Amino acid sequence: MSPPAIRVFNTLAQQKVPLAPIVPGKLGIYVCGPTVYSFIHLGNARTFTSFDVIVRYLRSRGFEVRYVRNFTDVDDKIIKAAQETGEAPQALADRFIAEFQKDVAGLHLIEPDVSPKVSTHLPEIIAIIQKLIANGVAYESNGDVYFQVSKFQGYGKLSRKKLDELESGTRELAGGDTLKELKREPYDFALWKAAKPGEPSWPSPWSAGRPGWHIECSAMSSKYLGETFDLHGGGLDLIFPHHENEIAQSEAASGKTLCHCWMHGNFLDLEGAKMSKSLGNVVRLRDALAKLDGEALRYFFLSTHYRQQLSFSDKMLADAETRLSYFYETLKKTDERVAGKDFGQGPVHGEPERFEREFHEQMSDDFNFSGALAALSGLFNEVNLLCDKPPVKDKAVVGRTLVALRAAVGRLASVLGLFQDEPAAWLLRRRERLVVARGIDTAKVDALIAQRQAARAAKDFAEADRLRGELKAMNVELMDTPAGATWKVIPTLQAED
RNA sequence: GGCGCCAUAGCCAAGUGGUAAGGCAAGGGUCUGCAAAACCCUCAUUCCCCGGUUCGAAUCCGGGUGGCGCCUCCA
Numbered sequence: 001m002s003p004p005a006i007r008v009f010n011t012l013a014q015q016k017v018p019l020a021p022i023v024p025g026k027l028g029i030y031v032c033g034p035t036v037y038s039f040i041h042l043g044n045a046r047t048f049t050s051f052d053v054i055v056r057y058l059r060s061r062g063f064e065v066r067y068v069r070n071f072t073d074v075d076d077k078i079i080k081a082a083q084e085t086g087e088a089p090q091a092l093a094d095r096f097i098a099e100f101q102k103d104v105a106g107l108h109l110i111e112p113d114v115s116p117k118v119s120t121h122l123p124e125i126i127a128i129i130q131k132l133i134a135n136g137v138a139y140e141s142n143g144d145v146y147f148q149v150s151k152f153q154g155y156g157k158l159s160r161k162k163l164d165e166l167e168s169g170t171r172e173l174a175g176g177d178t179l180k181e182l183k184r185e186p187y188d189f190a191l192w193k194a195a196k197p198g199e200p201s202w203p204s205p206w207s208a209g210r211p212g213w214h215i216e217c218s219a220m221s222s223k224y225l226g227e228t229f230d231l232h233g234g235g236l237d238l239i240f241p242h243h244e245n246e247i248a249q250s251e252a253a254s255g256k257t258l259c260h261c262w263m264h265g266n267f268l269d270l271e272g273a274k275m276s277k278s279l280g281n282v283v284r285l286r287d288a289l290a291k292l293d294g295e296a297l298r299y300f301f302l303s304t305h306y307r308q309q310l311s312f313s314d315k316m317l318a319d320a321e322t323r324l325s326y327f328y329e330t331l332k333k334t335d336e337r338v339a340g341k342d343f344g345q346g347p348v349h350g351e352p353e354r355f356e357r358e359f360h361e362q363m364s365d366d367f368n369f370s371g372a373l374a375a376l377s378g379l380f381n382e383v384n385l386l387c388d389k390p391p392v393k394d395k396a397v398v399g400r401t402l403v404a405l406r407a408a409v410g411r412l413a414s415v416l417g418l419f420q421d422e423p424a425a426w427l428l429r430r431r432e433r434l435v436v437a438r439g440i441d442t443a444k445v446d447a448l449i450a451q452r453q454a455a456r457a458a459k460d461f462a463e464a465d466r467l468r469g470e471l472k473a474m475n476v477e478l479m480d481t482p483a484g485a486t487w488k489v490i491p492t493l494q495a496e497d
Numbered sequence: 498g499g500c501g502c503c504a505u506a507g508c509c510a511a512g513u514g515g516u517a518a519g520g521c522a523a524g525g526g527u528c529u530g531c532a533a534a535a536c537c538c539u540c541a542u543u544c545c546c547c548g549g550u551u552c553g554a555a556u557c558c559g560g561g562u563g564g565c566g567c568c569u570c571c572a
Contacts, residue, residue, distance in 0.1 A: 032572075040572085047572040077570070161568070165499050213570085235572025236502095242571090265572065266502090272564075276571050303520080304510060309503075309565070316509070319521060329534070358518095362511085370511055374519035381536085388535045389527090461530055468532065479533045488533085 003061065003360035008231070008367075009307060011239060011262040012158055016366050021230055022260070026064045028225035029055060030259070032217060032234035032242065033115070035072040036096035037081040040103055041282040042297075042312065043268040043275040047235045049298055049417075050265045050306040050367075052109045054233070056415045057363050068224045069112040070217060071097055073119050074210050079199055089200050090119060103285045106294040108417050116220040118211060122202045124219040125211045128253050129191045129204075137252040141182045143194030143207030149187045152248045158262060159240035163187065189245055191215050214245040218253070221246075227254040233263040237276075269311040288317070291437075293430060295418050296321035302369040302416060322491055324418070325430060330380050332423035333387055334406055343399030349392050352404040355379035359412055376412055379405060427488075434489035438475050445476055449485050452478070 006019040021027050031051045034040055048069075055067050073093035082089040097117075118125070129145055132138035137151040149155050149163065156162055166187045190212035195201035201208035221229065227250070234243065243262065250258040267274045270281050288297060300320035304310050355378050362371030383405050385391065390398045413419040421429075435442060452467035468478055475490045 034572080035570090044572045050572095075570095159567075160500065162499085166568075233572095237567075237571055240567060241569090267566075267572075269565080274566070274571090278569095278571055307502095308510090311509090316521095319509080323520070326534090333535085368511070370509090370519075374511070377519055384535055385537095389537085456530085459530085465531055472532095477533060480529080480531090481533095486533095 003357070004364040006058075006061065006364045008261055008263065010260075011264050017261060019230075020260070021063065022228065025062070026066070027058055027231060028066045028229035029058075029068065029231040029233060030217070030221045030225055030229065031067070031069040031112070031232075032238055033069040033071050034096075034100055035075050035077060036093045036100060037075065037077045038096060038277065039099055039284045039286060041275055041277065041284055042288055043235075043282070045103075045107060045285045045288075045297070046268045046301045046310065047265040048104065048109055049107060049301045050369075051233045051263075052107075053302065053369065053416060054263070054306075054367050056110065056417065057367060060411070060415050066114075066225060067110075067112045068114045068116065068221065070220055071100075071115060071117045072213075072216060073097065073117045074200070074216070075118075075213065093119070099286075103289070106289040107285070107298060108294055108420060110417075114224045116224065118216040118220075121216065121220055121223070122211070124223050125215055126192075126204050128219050128222070128249070129211075129215065131253045132191065132249065135252060138191055139184065140206050141184075143209065144182055144190055145192035145206055146183055146188040147191050147245070147249060147252075148184055149189070149248065150185055152252050154251065155248050156244065158247055159244045161240060161244070189214065189241065191249070214242055215249055217242075217246050218250040218258075221258075222250065222254070227256045227258075229259055231261050231263060232259040233265070236264045236266055239264060265306045266309045269309055272311070292317050293321055293324065293426075293433075295420070295426075296324045298417055299324050299373075302373060304370050305366075305368060307366075318491060321430070325427065327380060327419060328421075328423045328426045330384055330387075331406075331409070331419060332427065334383055334402055335423060337387055338399065338402050338406060341399060343396045343403060346400060347397060348401040348404055349386070349390075349397050350382070350401065352382075352401055352408065355382065355405075356408045356412065363415070372412075372416070376416070379409060379412070383409070431489055434491060438489060440474055440476065440489065445471065445474065445487060449478065449487065453485065 007016040008019050009015065010017045019027075029051075031048070033048075034044060051069075055065055058065050071093075073090070078093050079089050082092040085092060087095075129138060132147065133140070133145065138145055138147050156166075192204060192206055192209055192215075193212060194207035194209040199210070201210060221232070232243070232246075239262075247258050269275065270283065273279065273281060275282055296317065297320070300312070300317055301310070303320065355375050358375035358378065359372050362368040362375060365371070383402065386398050386402050386405070392398060409419065434440075448467050448471055452464050452471075455461075455463040455467065471478055471487070472490070476487050477490050479486050479488065
């Protein structure tokens with residue numbers, strides 16, 4: 001039974017549409033990457049994680065996906081940041097590209113197939129600007145080049161804006177007066193900016209200068225995915241003006257539709273407000289990863305649909321990690337049960353494939369992350385049931401079923417980017433992090449456990465319970481197993497207000 | 498001022514015309530010397546409010562209320 005056809009919410013159409021690849025079996029996707037002038041924050045991380053899972057899922061469905069995510073490394077904000085640090089702008093941009101790669105490694109994001117940079121695509125950018133001038137939709141003005149919005153009749157189709165409404169919105173543009181004189185219409189936007197003294201610049205037919213903000217994506221997407229491609233992704237805030245302008249530039253240059261389907265991820269909120277660099281209410285990804293496992297953060301991001309706003313708190317993050325430890329405990333137990341055993345051929349219990357089927361139904365419907373997670377929960381519940389309270393006696397049947405379920409977990413996990421670690425290693429690493437966070441004296445823990453073992457051997461259960469209580473006061477929970485006592489840190493969650 | 502999104506249990510969150518997924522927390526149980534883990538059971542006659550359409554609405558329409566976003570750099 002093949003999984004259902006995939007439907008994707010297209011911002012342009014304002015509804016879910018069937019995924020219809022231009023070339024059967026293949027998909028091209030362009031995701032707007034970071035402008036590298038500082039560290040990325042959790043909101044950025046959420047968007048990139050969403051598209052990471054989307055690309056992984058499309059590949060798992062057999063599509064040959066070409067995934068392009070750019071770096072905007074030439075930009076006004078980079079110049080400004082470099083002036084503050086005293087670095088060369090390109091050096092600063094390169095530094096933050098390296099920092100981005102480090103941060104993102106902690107989230108286990110897959111590498112895009114192409115990660116183009118503006119600074120190495122100036123010829124392509126200049127070529128498309130020349131084409132726009134030749135097509136009569138762009139004009140030079142004192143060394144700058146502007147796109148004449150009124151010449152592109154589809155303008156506003158993505159963001160549902162009308163030109164007359166935009167006009168009033170632009171009146172308070174910073175530095176307005178000089179800019180006003182250079183532009184024919186107030187909503188025209190820059191394709192090329194002549195450099196001021198001290199600013200980095202590249203030669204062009206119009207001036208030594210640099211590209212405007214939006215043109216790089218038009219140039220790079222057409223280079224790597226063609227003039228028309230399947231999917232274009234980014235954060236909600238890029239719809240206007242960035243994506244709107246991209247459409248105008250690309251379509252005015254090529255005469256073709258830029259992209260069939262536009263996908264936009266929603267924001268991550270911090271205390272009810274959008275997290276953004278300009279508001280200053282940001283939590284850096286790396287600061288979060290210092291306190292929290294990367295997979296736990298991924299799991300948290302997947303707890304709601306990618307088009308839904310997501311609020312976060314320390315408690316929610318800690319809960320995600322606790323949930324992840326349930327999954328890893330289960331995997332550890334399962335692997336111990338199944339490793340190196342041959343259960344032969346034969347029937348299995350129930351219908352092990354039903355969870356994966358449910359997962360596909362959810363993911364096929366515009367990548368319903370939380371629905372997919374529900375399927376995952378069902379799968380783990382079944383695994384635990386078979387391990388601890390098997391509904392059938394035949395151990396070979398149980399074993400074969402566990403093997404089948406474990407394989408399904410592996411497939412779903414690689415789509416979600418979860419459970420990529422060795423269960424025992426992950427659990428130990430989490431314990432160590434909590435030990436440090438709570439300042440637990442592990443030597444004392446070991447000593448108390450030894451004392452308790454002695455008391456239990458002597459059947460002095462009152463003393464054993466007293467020692468358990470003492471450990472509990474240290475936030476340590478003991479688990480007696482046939483192989484001896486192990487322990488874990490209680491992830492005490494102080495009540496929130 | 499213009500445009501748009503959202504509102505589901507104590508909390509997080511699916512569901513978008515057919516009678517409320519899943520998770521956390523809580524309570525009870527099985528197991529255990531006691532625990533922990535796991536499993537089982539319980540936990541929204543109801544989906545912000547008021548009207549309307551319909552045999553039937555959390556889901557569609559109209560009007561409120563509350564929260565958020567875009568219109569200016571932002572994932």
